[in-house]
Amino acid sequence: MTAVHQFHPVLAPGDAMSNHVFALRDRLRSWGYESDAYAVDAKPGVAGEVLSYRRLFRMVKPEDTLILHFSMGNEVFDQLIKIPSRRVLVYHNITPPEFFSGINDHAAAFARLGLRQLEQIAPAFDLAIGVSAFNRQDLDDMGFRKTAHVPILIDWKLYDTAPDPAVLARWSVFGRKLLFVGRVSPNKRHDDLLRMFAYYRAAIDREAQLLLVGSYRDHREYYARLRELQRALGLETAVTFTGGVSLSELCAYYREADTFVSLSEHEGFGVPLLEAMRFDLPVVAYDAAAVGETVDGAAVLLHERDLAQAAEASALVSEDAALRAKLTAAGRRRVADFDTEKVAQRTREVLGL
Amino acid sequence: MTTQPPIDLDAILAEVRARVRQKRESGLYGSDLDAALTLPLPGGRPIFSEELKDPFLALPEVLDEDVAYDSKSRKRYVGPVITLARRALIGLLRWWLAAVTERQERINQLVARALFDLRDRPTPGLEKRLRKLELWHEDFVAANLHSVYFQARFGGDEPVIRRQSEAFADLFAGRKRVVDLGCGRGIFLGLMRDKGVGAYGVDLDPRMVAQCAERGLECVEADALGHLRSLPDRAIDGIYARHIAEHVLPGELVSMLREARRVLTPGAPLIFVTPNVATLTVGAHSFWLDPSHVRPIPPELFRFYLEVEGFVDVDVRTFEPSEQRLSDKVSDAAVRENVKLLNETLFGDRDYAVIGRAPA
Numbered sequence: 129m130t131a132v133h134q135f136h137p138v139l140a141p142g143d144a145m146s147n148h149v150f151a152l153r154d155r156l157r158s159w160g161y162e163s164d165a166y167a168v169d170a171k172p173g174v175a176g177e178v179l180s181y182r183r184l185f186r187m188v189k190p191e192d193t194l195i196l197h198f199s200m201g202n203e204v205f206d207q208l209i210k211i212p213s214r215r216v217l218v219y220h221n222i223t224p225p226e227f228f229s230g231i232n233d234h235a236a237a238f239a240r241l242g243l244r245q246l247e248q249i250a251p252a253f254d255l256a257i258g259v260s261a262f263n264r265q266d267l268d269d270m271g272f273r274k275t276a277h278v279p280i281l282i283d284w285k286l287y288d289t290a291p292d293p294a295v296l297a298r299w300s301v302f303g304r305k306l307l308f309v310g311r312v313s314p315n316k317r318h319d320d321l322l323r324m325f326a327y328y329r330a331a332i333d334r335e336a337q338l339l340l341v342g343s344y345r346d347h348r349e350y351y352a353r354l355r356e357l358q359r360a361l362g363l364e365t366a367v368t369f370t371g372g373v374s375l376s377e378l379c380a381y382y383r384e385a386d387t388f389v390s391l392s393e394h395e396g397f398g399v400p401l402l403e404a405m406r407f408d409l410p411v412v413a414y415d416a417a418a419v420g421e422t423v424d425g426a427a428v429l430l431h432e433r434d435l436a437q438a439a440e441a442s443a444l445v446s447e448d449a450a451l452r453a454k455l456t457a458a459g460r461r462r463v464a465d466f467d468t469e470k471v472a473q474r475t476r477e478v479l480g481l
Numbered sequence: 482m483t484t485q486p487p488i489d490l491d492a493i494l495a496e497v498r499a500r501v502r503q504k505r506e507s508g509l510y511g512s513d514l515d516a517a518l519t520l521p522l523p524g525g526r527p528i529f530s531e532e533l534k535d536p537f538l539a540l541p542e543v544l545d546e547d548v549a550y551d552s553k554s555r556k557r558y559v560g561p562v563i564t565l566a567r568r569a570l571i572g573l574l575r576w577w578l579a580a581v582t583e584r585q586e587r588i589n590q591l592v593a594r595a596l597f598d599l600r601d602r603p604t605p606g607l608e609k610r611l612r613k614l615e616l617w618h619e620d621f622v623a624a625n626l627h628s629v630y631f632q633a634r635f636g637g638d639e640p641v642i643r644r645q646s647e648a649f650a651d652l653f654a655g656r657k658r659v660v661d662l663g664c665g666r667g668i669f670l671g672l673m674r675d676k677g678v679g680a681y682g683v684d685l686d687p688r689m690v691a692q693c694a695e696r697g698l699e700c701v702e703a704d705a706l707g708h709l710r711s712l713p714d715r716a717i718d719g720i721y722a723r724h725i726a727e728h729v730l731p732g733e734l735v736s737m738l739r740e741a742r743r744v745l746t747p748g749a750p751l752i753f754v755t756p757n758v759a760t761l762t763v764g765a766h767s768f769w770l771d772p773s774h775v776r777p778i779p780p781e782l783f784r785f786y787l788e789v790e791g792f793v794d795v796d797v798r799t800f801e802p803s804e805q806r807l808s809d810k811v812s813d814a815a816v817r818e819n820v821k822l823l824n825e826t827l828f829g830d831r832d833y834a835v836i837g838r839a840p841a
Contacts, residue, residue, distance in 0.1 A: 231525070233597050302713060319522050326517040331509045335713050349525065356523040365710050428493055435518050436510060440500045444493065454488050 141173035201242030221396025307385035405459030659719035792837030
């Protein structure tokens with residue numbers, strides 16, 4: 129039996145990247161291939177499902193396919209491309225280093241390394257897949273021979289998980305709630321979300337709440353400075369940083385929120401935009417990187433970076449029932465475009481399996 | 482499949498811009514909000530700025546740069562000879578240069594790494610100093626005291642507390658959601674239940690919360706200020722806080738009043754009960770019987786706090802007369818007046834309540 133194995137330096141529970149790897153592994157197995165997920169660092173929660181990358185050197189045979197997922201630089205890639213087999217790269221984008229300058233020099237250095245490494249290893253790949261057209265363009269620019277665009281594989285069944293009752297109970301008593309989901313990272317511009325929300329509270333709804341769901345582990349300095357900004361804007365009781373959450377908690381936040389708003393300036397794909405649509409939330413998003421492509425007309429897309437307008441748009445989509453209905457219907461149709469089965473078939477075709 | 486009308490983004494954005502314009506004109510979106518919308522991220526260097534002057538930003542860039550040297554000479558006639566000579570020289574020096582470069586690169590990496598690590602590391606000993614501060618606070622409020630024994634010796638009797646609370650019950654008549662901050666065993670809450678007033682308690686001590694629950698009273702385990710902060714605007718219609726003001730620092734008390742004003746509905750009553758330190762035997766002695774008392778609050782000051790935080794109809798009522806008194810049954814009128822004055826100063830009322838209402 130030939131095998132199709134996958135590798136990413138870090139695999140962790142709950143992040144879109146890792147979910148994609150596991151969903152694809154399950155598909156590969158169902159198509160009759162031997163398939164496993166390999167990593168350098170498997171975080172608690174998925175450790176049981178992940179094998180050490182060292183085994184790849186022994187396991188992979190020349191007729192096998194090795195799928196390397198790339199979102200950060202790592203010296204292991206230099207070794208893995210020496211394994212004789214068919215090599216496919218799946219590119220999840222690297223956040224440009226500019227976003228980290230002044231706030232996280234480690235992250236900036238890593239991003240720079242990653243971009244350089246990607247260019248160096250390009251010739252070793254038979255095929256490179258971008259999870260968005262935006263990512264594919266990057267791959268073409270970097271000199272990959274053969275590129276393709278296949279969206280990220282999302283296992284929609286996961287979101288049928290019962291929402292966490294404690295989260296539902298806590299938030300149901302509040303009025304209007306705005307939601308953003310994503311790691312606390314400078315490129316996602318949580319700082320602008322806070323400023324935008326200062327306008328929202330002052331000029332639209334004095335009792336609204338802003339829920340910021342996502343881990344702040346990776347960028348502690350940014351997080352600390354965000355909390356300071358929150359205080360300076362007088363939003364202590366109006367904004368909640370939840371940190372990392374479980375799947376059932378995530379579902380509960382989507383259930384409880386009224387509007388999803390993203391001011392992110394860099395997304396390689398933007399899974400939460402689709403998740404919000406899955407939960408019938410109207411989406412307001414700033415048009416940057418792959419965002420416009422991912423929402424594809426099913427959201428209010430802001431082209432100007434004007435925070436007052438972002439706030440008013442977020443209010444409008446929750447107040448205007450007709451508009452809300454249109455957006456949620458469009459959202460559902462957009463989610464259907466990423467149907468697990470459909471994307472899996474497309475992945476299979478592109479991989480030639 | 483039904484065809485949906487398309488979403489007209491331009492119309493939506495036009496509506497959004499109109500709303501922003503309208504708020505500008507009405508003055509709702511003024512200079513305050515402009516300032517908020519452009520407030521820089523506090524606490525460090527500006528982000529998303531091309532500050533190459535900052536060495537920390539520039540360093541990684543420089544370290545990453547490749548140094549290229551074009552050995553080819555383009556001079557006419559002698560060019561090829563020069564090129565050849567250069568290449569020969571480079572060829573000879575290559576191994577030595579590579580070794581030097583490699584070592585230098587390693588040094589660069591180590592230095593950069595050490596610099597970045599140092600920057601991210603908190604000041605040496607910070608943890609220790611923080612811990613010391615925490616311990617100091619615990620010492621300050623005598624967190625290690627055996628509170629159960631303390632309660633047994635010095636805690637008030639239930640009937641006495643209930644009688645005191647009854648005097649204020651009428652102020653809450655007909656209210657739906659009154660909060661008792663520092664509710665203890667729930668004596669006031671029980672009273673409110675008997676009078677048909679909707680009330681719940683907040684207490685720091687889980688044992689107190691459990692006692693309330695046993696009596697079927699609603700009680701939340703939280704600190705008073707934190708709880709008030711967690712409430713939405715105008716969420717409650719009355720606050721009763723018996724003997725908590727003297728347990729907090731002045732700034733915390735002011736914050737509590739400010740939050741109270743935000744969460745109370747207009748006209749809702751607010752009552753704080755605290756030892757009457759104007760009575761000398763209280764101010765100089767019994768106030769300090771409780772080691773967790775932080776600061777005495779003279780009635781005039783408390784009245785001022787309420788007034789300056791915007792509460793209306795502010796009133797101070799003293800109660801609980803001291804048991805001890807000097808006898809004023811003397812015939813001399815002048816001496817009698819003096820005795821009265823002494824009685825007031827030494828053996829006046831032991832507690833007072835400051836009462837106010839949230840403004841309309």
